[in-house]
Amino acid sequence: MTEITNFRGERMAASPESHAEDEVAALIARVGERVRKARERKGIPRRVLSDMSGVSPRYLAQLEAGEGNISIGLLQRVAIALDHRIEWLMGRDDPWTSDAMRVAELYRAATADTQQTVLRALSPDSNETRRAQRVCLVGLRGAGKSTLGRMAGKALNIPFVELNREIEEHSGMPVDEVLALYGQEGYRRLEAQAVERVLCTHDTMILAVAGGIVAEPDTYATLLANFHTVWLKTTPDEHMSRVRAQGDERPMAGNPEAMDQLKSILTSRESLYARAEAQLNTSGNTVDQSLTQLIALIRDRGFLS
Structure with missing residues (x-):
């Protein structure tokens, strides 16, 4: 169980509610960071992402700062606009170091001929x-x-x-x-x-x-x-x-x-x-x-x- 320190410096078990709140805060921060990185990697200004997703610039700014308690529906719109699956934004594993992310980045940067070769190899x-x-x-x-x-x-x-x-x-x-x-x-x-x-x-x-x-x-x-x-x-x-x-x-x-x-x-x-x-x-x-x-x-x- 997660532990916290009280005002006397004593270590004590955190309540389930406190642990859940920490998990939610970590999720929001993680999603915000990934949205920001994905947007910057694609060179998309926040205003343009707003137009593409239908999510207001103010909401996007809060989301990227880890302060936006965004609904699943709105987050799905952002994921669509960024050409990513919603689970990619929310997962625990670091997507920037995963094999799938590496392959995706290489595929995007490849020539059209190389992309077609990859598709032929992967498709039955x-x-x-x-x-x-x-x-x-x-x-x-x-x-x-x-x-x-x-x-x-x-x-x-x-x-x-x-x-x-x-x-x-x-x-x-x-x-x-x-x-x-x-x-x-x-x-x-x-x-x-x-x-x-x-x-x-x-x-x-x-x-x-x-x-x-x-x-x-x-x-x-x-x-x-x-x-x-x-x-x-x-x-x-x-x-x-x-x-x-x-x-x-x-x-x-x-x-x-x-x-x-x-x-x-x-x-x-x-x-x-x-x-x-x-x-x-x-x-x-x-x-x-x-x-x-x-x-x-x-x-x-x-x-x-």
Whole structure:
């Protein structure tokens, strides 16, 4: 039993309640330290982590200082945004020295070819078997996923699915209402379910997904394993101008720091997007030019073979 020292300097057994409080305090401090280290390792400003997780900057500051008695639900959002499992944040063993953490860090830093070699070695099924003839377009909002995906599907005569539309059809409400009703955590759950549905119904398809799906480790792992993923990338300026050209002023409305935030989000997700099987830079291209390049990439890489 844990011992404490009284005011006379005598050692005495601590009460179970005191021991439990110490354990809770140690857990909160441990979680806070790991959140801070994970955020700093990824180069994510606290403000951007707040945007990605839906947890307020003040709450995050308290959490990292070991003062935040954060709920499990909010902690799960932070874990998702940091691309870690919640148990990784809470476990007793030091994750920074574990073999699993070392392997994960080496994998993130490896080239795409090395990553594919590792996946082939660890997976009992071939990439071709799992991915079938499915192509998934990932990237930040405004990259052209929906536009190019729809046009490529038509040109190649294969189905095109936009995951958010699948979520809306299944839930019976727009995505904005889904977020308002269920929150970010509920939306991510519906998103994961939607991915499983399209996997069950399509062996050949082009899928366009929301930009933040890469921050959900399990769902993104499912995409990487079961689709030929293509990162559509462009400059922050083009991301913003394309969204505004679609008539959506939300990124700029009442937010003079919108461009800085967009750049921070793009930087924080860059390593996640880079895990895609292929990349296509659409900067400075017309829609037709980008479409031609996308179709050529799909054919040259044998994604539909």
